[in-house]
Amino acid sequence: MCLGIPGKVVEVNRSESWAVVESFGVRKKVDIALIDEDLVPGDYLMVHAGYAIGKIDLEDAQISLELWEEILHAE
Amino acid sequence: MLNKLRDPELGKRILAKLVPLAQEVAGHLGRPAIFMEVCGTHTMAIARSGLRSLLAGSLELRSGPGCPVCVTSQGDIDRVIALAAARHDLVIGTFGDMMRVPGTNSSLEQERARGARVEIFYSPAEAVTFAAGHPQDEVVFLGVGFETTAPAVALSVAAASSRGLENYAVLSFHKTVPLVLENLLSDPELKIDGLLLPGHVCTVTGRRAFDFVATKYNVPAVVAGFEPVDLMKAVYLLLKQVAGGRAETVNGYPRLVREEGNNKAKEIMREYFEPVNVQWRGFGEVPQSGLALRDSFSFYDAAVRFPVDVAESPPPRGCACGDVLKGKIVSSDCPLFARKCTPLQPVGPCMVSTEGACAAYYQYEWPKAEV
Numbered sequence: 001m002c003l004g005i006p007g008k009v010v011e012v013n014r015s016e017s018w019a020v021v022e023s024f025g026v027r028k029k030v031d032i033a034l035i036d037e038d039l040v041p042g043d044y045l046m047v048h049a050g051y052a053i054g055k056i057d058l059e060d061a062q063i064s065l066e067l068w069e070e071i072l073h074a075e
Numbered sequence: 076m077l078n079k080l081r082d083p084e085l086g087k088r089i090l091a092k093l094v095p096l097a098q099e100v101a102g103h104l105g106r107p108a109i110f111m112e113v114c115g116t117h118t119m120a121i122a123r124s125g126l127r128s129l130l131a132g133s134l135e136l137r138s139g140p141g142c143p144v145c146v147t148s149q150g151d152i153d154r155v156i157a158l159a160a161a162r163h164d165l166v167i168g169t170f171g172d173m174m175r176v177p178g179t180n181s182s183l184e185q186e187r188a189r190g191a192r193v194e195i196f197y198s199p200a201e202a203v204t205f206a207a208g209h210p211q212d213e214v215v216f217l218g219v220g221f222e223t224t225a226p227a228v229a230l231s232v233a234a235a236s237s238r239g240l241e242n243y244a245v246l247s248f249h250k251t252v253p254l255v256l257e258n259l260l261s262d263p264e265l266k267i268d269g270l271l272l273p274g275h276v277c278t279v280t281g282r283r284a285f286d287f288v289a290t291k292y293n294v295p296a297v298v299a300g301f302e303p304v305d306l307m308k309a310v311y312l313l314l315k316q317v318a319g320g321r322a323e324t325v326n327g328y329p330r331l332v333r334e335e336g337n338n339k340a341k342e343i344m345r346e347y348f349e350p351v352n353v354q355w356r357g358f359g360e361v362p363q364s365g366l367a368l369r370d371s372f373s374f375y376d377a378a379v380r381f382p383v384d385v386a387e388s389p390p391p392r393g394c395a396c397g398d399v400l401k402g403k404i405v406s407s408d409c410p411l412f413a414r415k416c417t418p419l420q421p422v423g424p425c426m427v428s429t430e431g432a433c434a435a436y437y438q439y440e441w442p443k444a445e446v
Contacts, residue, residue, distance in 0.1 A: 003116055003430075004223070004275045004301065006077060031200055033230055034340045044077070046278060046331055049170075049220075050198025051227040054278040054337055056077075060330035064308065065079055071311075072088050 006056060009043045019052065021045055080302035089307045090129060096314045097133035108317055109135045109266060110310065111402050113256065114273030115142035115430025116301055122439035124303045126310070134310070137402045138432035140255050140355065141273060143220045144172050145400060145424045145431050148354035150387035151248050152424070153178045155217055157383045158246070159191040165381065166192045166209070168202040168216040172428040177421060179388045199231035199245075206235065206243040215377040218247040222279040225249040225366055226340040229347035232368070232375045246377035247367055249348065252276050253284055254364035255355060259401065260292040267402060269313035270296040274305070274328040279344075281336025282326045289322040300328040347372055354387060356424070357397030394423035399432050406436040413441060 007021030007028065017033045031051045032039065039045075044056035079085065101107045112118060118138045121127055127136045140146045156178040159167045167183065174184045174195065187193040192212075196202045199216055206214040218228040228245055235243035252273060259265060272285050277298045288296040295316035299309035309327040316323060326332050344366070353365025368376040390397060394416070395409035406412050406425065416422040418434055425431040 004278075031227075031230065034226055034337060034343070036337075036339050046275065048223050048275060049227045050200045051230065053223060053226070053275065053340060054331045057330045058077075061077065061080070064330065065085075065304075068085065068089060068304070068308070072092065 004046045004048045004053070007045055007047050009039055009041050009045060011041065012039045014039075019045065021047060021052075023047070077302070080300075080304040082304070086124075086303050086307065089304065089311070093307055093311055093314070094130065094133060096311065096318065097130055100314050100317050101133050103318065104268070107133055107135045108268040108314065109137060110269045110271060110313055111137045111139040111267045112271040112299070113139040113141040113252065114271070114276065114299075115145070115428065116275070117141065117271055117273065117299060117306070118432050118435045119430055120301050120303070120306060122435035124306065125439070126303070126306060127440060130310075134314075137267070137405060138399060138435075139259065139270075139402050140358065140400045142400075142425065142428050142430040142432065143224070143250070144176055144428040145396060146250065146255070146355045146357070147176075147219060147248050147424065148356050148387065149179060149390050150354060150385060152176055153180075153388055154383055154385045155246060156181050156183060156186055157385050158215070158377075158381060159183055159186040159193060160189070161383065162381060163190050163192060164213065166194055166205070166212045166214045168194050168196050168205065168214055170197075170217070170219060171195045172430070173217060173219060175421065175427045176424045177391060177427070179391075199228045200234065203231050203234045203238070203240065203243055206240050207238060210242060213242045214244070215381065216243070216245050218245050218249050221250060221252050221273070221276050222340075222344070223275045225348060226279065226343045229343045232347055232372055233343075235375060244375050244377040244380050245368060247348070248353075249366035250353060250355065251350070251364050251366065253280070253287070255358060255361050256285070256288065258358055258361050258364075260288065260294060262401070265402065267294065268317050270294055271299040271306075271309050271313070272296050272324070274298055274300045274332060277328065277332045277336065279337050279340045281334055282324060282332055283334050284336065286324050289324045293322045295322045296324045297327040298325070298332050300331070356390065357400040391422045396423035396425040396433070399425050406433040407441060409433070413437060
Protein backbone atom coordinates (compact mmCIF):
# COMPACT_ATOMS: atom_id res chain seq x y z
CA MET A 1 0.00 0.00 0.00
CA CYS A 2 3.03 2.24 0.24
CA LEU A 3 3.51 1.57 -3.44
CA GLY A 4 4.07 4.84 -5.28
CA ILE A 5 3.52 4.91 -9.01
CA PRO A 6 4.96 7.67 -11.21
CA GLY A 7 2.62 8.97 -13.87
CA LYS A 8 2.74 11.51 -16.70
CA VAL A 9 0.03 14.16 -16.53
CA VAL A 10 -2.22 14.19 -19.63
CA GLU A 11 -5.10 16.31 -18.35
CA VAL A 12 -5.60 18.67 -15.37
CA ASN A 13 -8.80 19.90 -13.78
CA ARG A 14 -7.86 22.17 -10.87
CA SER A 15 -11.40 23.23 -9.96
CA GLU A 16 -12.43 19.60 -9.44
CA SER A 17 -9.00 18.70 -8.04
CA TRP A 18 -8.09 15.85 -10.37
CA ALA A 19 -5.65 15.00 -13.09
CA VAL A 20 -5.47 12.12 -15.53
CA VAL A 21 -2.05 10.49 -15.44
CA GLU A 22 -0.58 7.78 -17.61
CA SER A 23 1.64 5.10 -16.08
CA PHE A 24 2.97 2.16 -18.03
CA GLY A 25 0.38 2.84 -20.74
CA VAL A 26 -2.58 2.92 -18.33
CA ARG A 27 -4.56 6.12 -17.75
CA LYS A 28 -5.99 6.88 -14.35
CA LYS A 29 -7.77 9.79 -12.71
CA VAL A 30 -5.96 10.88 -9.54
CA ASP A 31 -6.72 13.40 -6.83
CA ILE A 32 -4.37 16.44 -6.86
CA ALA A 33 -5.55 18.18 -3.67
CA LEU A 34 -2.12 17.62 -2.07
CA ILE A 35 -0.21 19.29 -4.91
CA ASP A 36 0.35 23.04 -4.53
CA GLU A 37 2.64 23.48 -7.52
CA ASP A 38 1.38 24.37 -11.00
CA LEU A 39 0.55 21.36 -13.11
CA VAL A 40 0.48 21.11 -16.89
CA PRO A 41 0.27 18.12 -19.22
CA GLY A 42 3.71 16.57 -19.54
CA ASP A 43 4.55 16.98 -15.83
CA TYR A 44 5.20 13.87 -13.76
CA LEU A 45 3.49 13.04 -10.46
CA MET A 46 4.11 10.41 -7.83
CA VAL A 47 0.77 8.75 -7.09
CA HIS A 48 -0.04 6.92 -3.93
CA ALA A 49 -3.38 5.18 -3.22
CA GLY A 50 -5.16 7.38 -5.77
CA TYR A 51 -3.64 10.66 -4.55
CA ALA A 52 -0.69 12.53 -6.03
CA ILE A 53 1.77 13.15 -3.17
CA GLY A 54 4.50 15.01 -5.05
CA LYS A 55 5.58 16.48 -8.35
CA ILE A 56 8.65 14.85 -9.87
CA ASP A 57 11.41 17.26 -10.83
CA LEU A 58 12.78 15.88 -14.10
CA GLU A 59 15.70 18.31 -14.00
CA ASP A 60 16.85 16.68 -10.76
CA ALA A 61 16.47 13.25 -12.31
CA GLN A 62 18.66 14.41 -15.19
CA ILE A 63 21.29 15.84 -12.82
CA SER A 64 21.28 12.58 -10.89
CA LEU A 65 21.99 10.60 -14.05
CA GLU A 66 24.72 13.02 -15.09
CA LEU A 67 26.35 12.68 -11.65
CA TRP A 68 26.48 8.94 -12.13
CA GLU A 69 28.10 9.37 -15.49
CA GLU A 70 30.74 11.55 -13.82
CA ILE A 71 31.35 9.02 -11.04
CA LEU A 72 31.53 6.19 -13.57
CA HIS A 73 33.98 8.04 -15.75
CA ALA A 74 36.20 9.14 -12.88
CA GLU A 75 39.40 7.17 -12.21
CA MET B 76 14.23 9.70 -18.75
CA LEU B 77 12.72 7.87 -15.78
CA ASN B 78 13.21 4.68 -17.80
CA LYS B 79 16.94 5.30 -17.71
CA LEU B 80 16.76 4.72 -13.95
CA ARG B 81 15.85 1.10 -14.70
CA ASP B 82 18.48 0.62 -17.36
CA PRO B 83 20.26 -2.69 -16.67
CA GLU B 84 23.45 -1.58 -18.45
CA LEU B 85 23.76 1.52 -16.28
CA GLY B 86 22.96 -0.67 -13.27
CA LYS B 87 25.79 -3.07 -14.09
CA ARG B 88 28.27 -0.23 -14.47
CA ILE B 89 27.23 1.28 -11.14
CA LEU B 90 27.43 -2.10 -9.46
CA ALA B 91 30.99 -2.46 -10.70
CA LYS B 92 31.79 0.65 -8.62
CA LEU B 93 29.66 -0.36 -5.65
CA VAL B 94 31.15 -3.77 -4.98
CA PRO B 95 34.77 -2.65 -4.52
CA LEU B 96 33.64 0.23 -2.31
CA ALA B 97 31.55 -2.17 -0.19
CA GLN B 98 34.56 -4.49 0.06
CA GLU B 99 36.80 -1.62 1.10
CA VAL B 100 34.33 -0.62 3.83
CA ALA B 101 33.99 -4.26 4.95
CA GLY B 102 37.77 -4.49 5.19
CA HIS B 103 37.85 -1.35 7.28
CA LEU B 104 35.07 -2.56 9.62
CA GLY B 105 36.33 -6.14 9.77
CA ARG B 106 32.86 -7.34 8.63
CA PRO B 107 30.33 -6.41 5.96
CA ALA B 108 28.53 -3.15 6.68
CA ILE B 109 24.87 -3.58 7.62
CA PHE B 110 22.32 -1.17 6.12
CA MET B 111 18.64 -1.23 6.95
CA GLU B 112 15.82 -0.19 4.67
CA VAL B 113 12.71 1.15 6.38
CA CYS B 114 10.16 0.89 3.62
CA GLY B 115 8.19 -2.08 2.38
CA THR B 116 8.53 -0.93 -1.20
CA HIS B 117 12.31 -0.82 -0.78
CA THR B 118 12.15 -4.35 0.58
CA MET B 119 10.42 -5.47 -2.61
CA ALA B 120 12.60 -3.37 -4.91
CA ILE B 121 15.80 -4.70 -3.32
CA ALA B 122 14.57 -8.28 -3.57
CA ARG B 123 13.35 -7.89 -7.14
CA SER B 124 16.53 -6.19 -8.37
CA GLY B 125 18.67 -8.90 -6.78
CA LEU B 126 20.76 -6.20 -5.12
CA ARG B 127 21.06 -8.09 -1.84
CA SER B 128 22.56 -11.18 -3.43
CA LEU B 129 24.73 -9.13 -5.80
CA LEU B 130 26.33 -7.47 -2.76
CA ALA B 131 26.36 -10.57 -0.55
CA GLY B 132 29.59 -11.02 1.33
CA SER B 133 30.56 -7.37 1.13
CA LEU B 134 27.38 -5.69 2.34
CA GLU B 135 24.30 -6.83 4.22
CA LEU B 136 20.88 -5.27 3.56
CA ARG B 137 18.22 -5.80 6.20
CA SER B 138 14.57 -4.85 6.48
CA GLY B 139 13.17 -2.67 9.22
CA PRO B 140 9.71 -1.53 10.37
CA GLY B 141 8.69 -0.32 6.91
CA CYS B 142 5.71 -2.46 6.02
CA PRO B 143 2.52 -0.92 7.45
CA VAL B 144 0.54 -4.18 7.57
CA CYS B 145 3.47 -5.98 9.21
CA VAL B 146 3.92 -3.44 12.02
CA THR B 147 0.20 -3.43 12.87
CA SER B 148 -0.12 -5.07 16.27
CA GLN B 149 -1.84 -8.39 16.80
CA GLY B 150 -4.46 -6.61 18.93
CA ASP B 151 -5.32 -4.17 16.14
CA ILE B 152 -5.57 -7.02 13.62
CA ASP B 153 -7.86 -8.88 16.04
CA ARG B 154 -9.90 -5.71 16.56
CA VAL B 155 -10.83 -5.27 12.91
CA ILE B 156 -11.51 -8.99 12.47
CA ALA B 157 -13.78 -8.90 15.55
CA LEU B 158 -15.61 -5.91 14.09
CA ALA B 159 -16.11 -7.69 10.76
CA ALA B 160 -17.31 -10.83 12.58
CA ALA B 161 -19.70 -9.06 14.95
CA ARG B 162 -21.20 -6.58 12.50
CA HIS B 163 -22.31 -8.18 9.26
CA ASP B 164 -24.36 -5.01 8.70
CA LEU B 165 -21.13 -3.04 8.12
CA VAL B 166 -19.00 -3.02 4.99
CA ILE B 167 -15.32 -3.17 5.97
CA GLY B 168 -13.23 -1.44 3.30
CA THR B 169 -9.55 -2.28 3.17
CA PHE B 170 -6.39 -2.28 1.09
CA GLY B 171 -5.91 -5.74 -0.35
CA ASP B 172 -2.95 -6.98 1.64
CA MET B 173 -4.83 -6.84 4.96
CA MET B 174 -7.24 -9.58 3.85
CA ARG B 175 -5.13 -12.62 4.64
CA VAL B 176 -3.23 -11.35 7.68
CA PRO B 177 -3.82 -13.93 10.41
CA GLY B 178 -5.44 -12.68 13.57
CA THR B 179 -5.36 -14.78 16.71
CA ASN B 180 -8.33 -16.87 15.59
CA SER B 181 -9.33 -15.76 12.13
CA SER B 182 -8.65 -13.37 9.26
CA LEU B 183 -10.73 -10.87 7.29
CA GLU B 184 -10.77 -13.36 4.42
CA GLN B 185 -12.13 -16.11 6.67
CA GLU B 186 -14.73 -13.77 8.12
CA ARG B 187 -15.83 -12.83 4.62
CA ALA B 188 -16.36 -16.53 3.88
CA ARG B 189 -18.56 -16.62 7.01
CA GLY B 190 -20.74 -13.77 5.80
CA ALA B 191 -18.91 -10.62 6.84
CA ARG B 192 -18.88 -7.90 4.20
CA VAL B 193 -15.34 -6.93 3.27
CA GLU B 194 -14.51 -4.86 0.19
CA ILE B 195 -11.03 -4.23 -1.20
CA PHE B 196 -10.27 -0.68 -2.33
CA TYR B 197 -7.17 0.64 -4.05
CA SER B 198 -7.82 4.13 -2.66
CA PRO B 199 -9.83 5.59 0.24
CA ALA B 200 -11.47 7.80 -2.41
CA GLU B 201 -13.01 4.64 -3.89
CA ALA B 202 -14.40 3.73 -0.48
CA VAL B 203 -16.13 7.15 -0.29
CA THR B 204 -17.56 6.66 -3.78
CA PHE B 205 -18.80 3.22 -2.71
CA ALA B 206 -20.46 4.73 0.39
CA ALA B 207 -22.16 7.37 -1.78
CA GLY B 208 -23.48 4.67 -4.10
CA HIS B 209 -24.68 2.43 -1.25
CA PRO B 210 -26.57 4.77 1.11
CA GLN B 211 -28.15 1.83 2.93
CA ASP B 212 -24.70 0.49 3.96
CA GLU B 213 -22.32 1.73 6.66
CA VAL B 214 -18.76 1.71 5.28
CA VAL B 215 -15.79 1.43 7.64
CA PHE B 216 -12.49 2.10 5.89
CA LEU B 217 -9.44 0.57 7.51
CA GLY B 218 -6.69 3.20 7.56
CA VAL B 219 -3.37 1.38 7.57
CA GLY B 220 -0.21 3.15 6.49
CA PHE B 221 2.36 5.81 7.25
CA GLU B 222 2.65 9.48 6.30
CA THR B 223 2.04 8.56 2.66
CA THR B 224 -1.43 7.15 3.29
CA ALA B 225 -2.69 9.22 6.22
CA PRO B 226 -3.22 12.44 4.17
CA ALA B 227 -5.24 10.46 1.61
CA VAL B 228 -7.42 9.00 4.35
CA ALA B 229 -7.85 12.47 5.89
CA LEU B 230 -8.99 13.75 2.48
CA SER B 231 -11.48 10.88 2.25
CA VAL B 232 -13.06 12.10 5.50
CA ALA B 233 -13.12 15.62 4.06
CA ALA B 234 -14.83 14.30 0.91
CA ALA B 235 -17.41 12.33 2.91
CA SER B 236 -18.12 15.42 5.00
CA SER B 237 -18.47 17.78 2.04
CA ARG B 238 -20.77 15.31 0.26
CA GLY B 239 -22.91 15.05 3.39
CA LEU B 240 -22.35 11.28 3.69
CA GLU B 241 -23.31 9.85 7.05
CA ASN B 242 -22.38 6.26 6.22
CA TYR B 243 -18.59 6.56 5.99
CA ALA B 244 -16.16 6.09 8.88
CA VAL B 245 -12.44 5.37 9.27
CA LEU B 246 -10.75 2.93 11.61
CA SER B 247 -7.33 4.54 11.91
CA PHE B 248 -4.28 2.36 12.53
CA HIS B 249 -2.03 5.00 10.97
CA LYS B 250 1.49 5.34 12.25
CA THR B 251 4.37 7.77 11.78
CA VAL B 252 7.90 6.70 10.90
CA PRO B 253 10.32 9.09 12.70
CA LEU B 254 9.27 8.04 16.22
CA VAL B 255 9.62 4.31 15.58
CA LEU B 256 13.06 4.97 14.15
CA GLU B 257 13.96 6.79 17.39
CA ASN B 258 12.82 3.69 19.26
CA LEU B 259 14.82 1.43 16.94
CA LEU B 260 17.99 3.52 17.10
CA SER B 261 17.82 3.72 20.92
CA ASP B 262 18.08 -0.07 21.14
CA PRO B 263 21.61 -0.87 22.33
CA GLU B 264 21.40 -4.31 20.71
CA LEU B 265 20.87 -2.81 17.26
CA LYS B 266 23.93 -2.95 15.06
CA ILE B 267 23.43 -1.10 11.83
CA ASP B 268 25.82 1.12 9.93
CA GLY B 269 23.31 3.10 7.91
CA LEU B 270 19.66 3.66 7.11
CA LEU B 271 17.95 3.81 3.73
CA LEU B 272 15.09 6.22 4.44
CA PRO B 273 11.67 5.77 2.81
CA GLY B 274 11.50 8.09 -0.20
CA HIS B 275 7.75 8.51 -0.30
CA VAL B 276 7.29 9.03 3.44
CA CYS B 277 10.03 11.68 3.11
CA THR B 278 8.13 13.24 0.18
CA VAL B 279 5.48 14.12 2.78
CA THR B 280 7.61 14.73 5.89
CA GLY B 281 10.61 16.32 4.18
CA ARG B 282 14.25 15.31 4.54
CA ARG B 283 14.73 17.49 7.59
CA ALA B 284 12.33 15.37 9.67
CA PHE B 285 15.01 12.66 9.65
CA ASP B 286 18.02 14.81 10.54
CA PHE B 287 17.96 13.26 14.03
CA VAL B 288 19.17 9.92 12.66
CA ALA B 289 22.58 11.44 12.01
CA THR B 290 22.70 14.26 14.53
CA LYS B 291 21.27 12.41 17.57
CA TYR B 292 22.29 8.81 16.85
CA ASN B 293 25.33 9.34 14.65
CA VAL B 294 24.00 6.89 12.04
CA PRO B 295 24.45 7.76 8.35
CA ALA B 296 21.17 7.98 6.45
CA VAL B 297 20.14 8.49 2.83
CA VAL B 298 16.65 9.19 1.52
CA ALA B 299 16.25 6.61 -1.23
CA GLY B 300 14.10 6.35 -4.33
CA PHE B 301 12.73 3.12 -5.70
CA GLU B 302 14.22 2.49 -9.11
CA PRO B 303 17.26 0.20 -9.21
CA VAL B 304 19.57 3.14 -9.97
CA ASP B 305 18.06 5.11 -7.05
CA LEU B 306 18.72 2.25 -4.65
CA MET B 307 22.28 1.77 -5.81
CA LYS B 308 22.87 5.50 -5.52
CA ALA B 309 21.58 5.47 -1.92
CA VAL B 310 23.79 2.49 -1.02
CA TYR B 311 26.74 4.24 -2.67
CA LEU B 312 26.12 7.45 -0.68
CA LEU B 313 25.83 5.44 2.56
CA LEU B 314 29.07 3.57 1.85
CA LYS B 315 30.83 6.87 1.14
CA GLN B 316 29.69 8.19 4.52
CA VAL B 317 30.83 5.08 6.37
CA ALA B 318 34.16 5.09 4.52
CA GLY B 319 34.67 8.75 5.40
CA GLY B 320 33.57 8.32 9.03
CA ARG B 321 30.71 10.79 8.54
CA ALA B 322 27.04 10.67 9.58
CA GLU B 323 24.57 12.90 7.74
CA THR B 324 20.99 12.63 6.56
CA VAL B 325 21.45 13.00 2.81
CA ASN B 326 18.72 13.47 0.23
CA GLY B 327 19.30 10.82 -2.42
CA TYR B 328 15.87 11.36 -3.99
CA PRO B 329 15.81 15.11 -4.76
CA ARG B 330 13.55 14.76 -7.78
CA LEU B 331 10.69 14.23 -5.31
CA VAL B 332 11.85 14.97 -1.76
CA ARG B 333 12.22 18.54 -0.51
CA GLU B 334 13.68 19.82 2.75
CA GLU B 335 10.30 20.61 4.28
CA GLY B 336 8.30 17.95 2.42
CA ASN B 337 4.75 18.44 1.21
CA ASN B 338 3.34 21.19 3.45
CA LYS B 339 -0.18 20.72 2.21
CA ALA B 340 -0.15 17.02 3.07
CA LYS B 341 1.34 17.77 6.48
CA GLU B 342 -1.32 20.42 7.18
CA ILE B 343 -4.16 18.09 6.24
CA MET B 344 -2.72 15.34 8.41
CA ARG B 345 -2.47 17.72 11.37
CA GLU B 346 -5.99 19.02 10.80
CA TYR B 347 -7.62 15.58 10.89
CA PHE B 348 -5.33 13.47 13.07
CA GLU B 349 -3.71 13.80 16.45
CA PRO B 350 -0.70 11.82 17.72
CA VAL B 351 -1.56 8.98 20.13
CA ASN B 352 0.34 6.15 21.78
CA VAL B 353 0.15 3.02 19.69
CA GLN B 354 1.29 -0.60 19.72
CA TRP B 355 3.72 -1.73 17.01
CA ARG B 356 4.46 -5.36 16.30
CA GLY B 357 7.96 -6.09 17.56
CA PHE B 358 8.31 -2.74 19.33
CA GLY B 359 5.44 -2.62 21.82
CA GLU B 360 3.97 0.76 22.62
CA VAL B 361 5.70 3.67 20.91
CA PRO B 362 4.45 6.93 22.48
CA GLN B 363 2.78 9.45 20.16
CA SER B 364 3.59 7.47 17.02
CA GLY B 365 -0.01 6.65 16.10
CA LEU B 366 -2.58 8.87 14.40
CA ALA B 367 -6.17 8.97 15.67
CA LEU B 368 -8.93 11.14 14.20
CA ARG B 369 -9.36 14.34 16.22
CA ASP B 370 -12.44 14.70 18.45
CA SER B 371 -13.98 17.17 16.03
CA PHE B 372 -14.17 14.32 13.48
CA SER B 373 -15.46 11.67 15.89
CA PHE B 374 -18.55 11.27 13.70
CA TYR B 375 -16.24 9.67 11.11
CA ASP B 376 -14.23 7.70 13.66
CA ALA B 377 -15.13 3.99 13.59
CA ALA B 378 -13.30 3.49 16.90
CA VAL B 379 -15.90 5.81 18.47
CA ARG B 380 -18.96 4.75 16.48
CA PHE B 381 -18.41 0.99 16.44
CA PRO B 382 -16.24 0.18 19.44
CA VAL B 383 -15.01 -3.39 19.92
CA ASP B 384 -13.42 -4.59 23.10
CA VAL B 385 -10.43 -6.75 22.20
CA ALA B 386 -7.38 -7.20 24.41
CA GLU B 387 -3.85 -7.05 23.01
CA SER B 388 -2.76 -10.63 22.17
CA PRO B 389 0.69 -12.09 21.84
CA PRO B 390 1.88 -12.62 18.27
CA PRO B 391 1.31 -16.05 16.66
CA ARG B 392 3.30 -18.81 18.34
CA GLY B 393 6.82 -19.11 16.98
CA CYS B 394 6.40 -16.17 14.59
CA ALA B 395 9.55 -14.02 14.56
CA CYS B 396 8.01 -11.20 12.53
CA GLY B 397 8.75 -8.77 15.39
CA ASP B 398 12.48 -9.60 15.29
CA VAL B 399 12.52 -9.31 11.49
CA LEU B 400 10.94 -5.84 11.77
CA LYS B 401 13.63 -4.78 14.25
CA GLY B 402 16.39 -6.04 11.97
CA LYS B 403 17.56 -8.53 14.59
CA ILE B 404 17.24 -11.48 12.24
CA VAL B 405 16.64 -12.04 8.55
CA SER B 406 13.55 -13.95 7.46
CA SER B 407 15.35 -17.22 6.80
CA ASP B 408 16.58 -17.29 10.43
CA CYS B 409 13.00 -17.83 11.62
CA PRO B 410 12.39 -21.53 12.33
CA LEU B 411 8.94 -21.31 10.73
CA PHE B 412 10.20 -19.72 7.50
CA ALA B 413 9.31 -21.79 4.42
CA ARG B 414 8.36 -24.70 6.64
CA LYS B 415 5.26 -23.90 8.64
CA CYS B 416 5.03 -20.38 7.23
CA THR B 417 4.69 -19.81 3.47
CA PRO B 418 2.80 -17.26 1.35
CA LEU B 419 0.03 -19.84 0.91
CA GLN B 420 -0.22 -20.52 4.63
CA PRO B 421 1.24 -17.49 6.36
CA VAL B 422 1.67 -17.52 10.13
CA GLY B 423 2.55 -13.83 10.49
CA PRO B 424 1.95 -10.64 8.49
CA CYS B 425 5.52 -10.39 7.16
CA MET B 426 4.75 -13.43 4.99
CA VAL B 427 1.40 -12.03 3.82
CA SER B 428 1.90 -8.47 2.72
CA THR B 429 3.41 -7.89 -0.71
CA GLU B 430 5.70 -5.47 1.15
CA GLY B 431 6.57 -7.94 3.88
CA ALA B 432 10.21 -8.93 4.33
CA CYS B 433 9.42 -12.66 4.56
CA ALA B 434 7.18 -12.63 1.48
CA ALA B 435 9.84 -10.77 -0.52
CA TYR B 436 12.58 -13.07 0.70
CA TYR B 437 10.51 -16.17 -0.06
CA GLN B 438 9.54 -15.03 -3.53
CA TYR B 439 12.82 -13.62 -4.80
CA GLU B 440 15.79 -14.63 -2.72
CA TRP B 441 15.28 -17.95 -1.11
CA PRO B 442 16.93 -20.75 -3.05
CA LYS B 443 13.91 -23.04 -3.16
CA ALA B 444 15.75 -25.66 -5.19
CA GLU B 445 17.95 -26.51 -2.23
CA VAL B 446 15.13 -27.75 -0.02
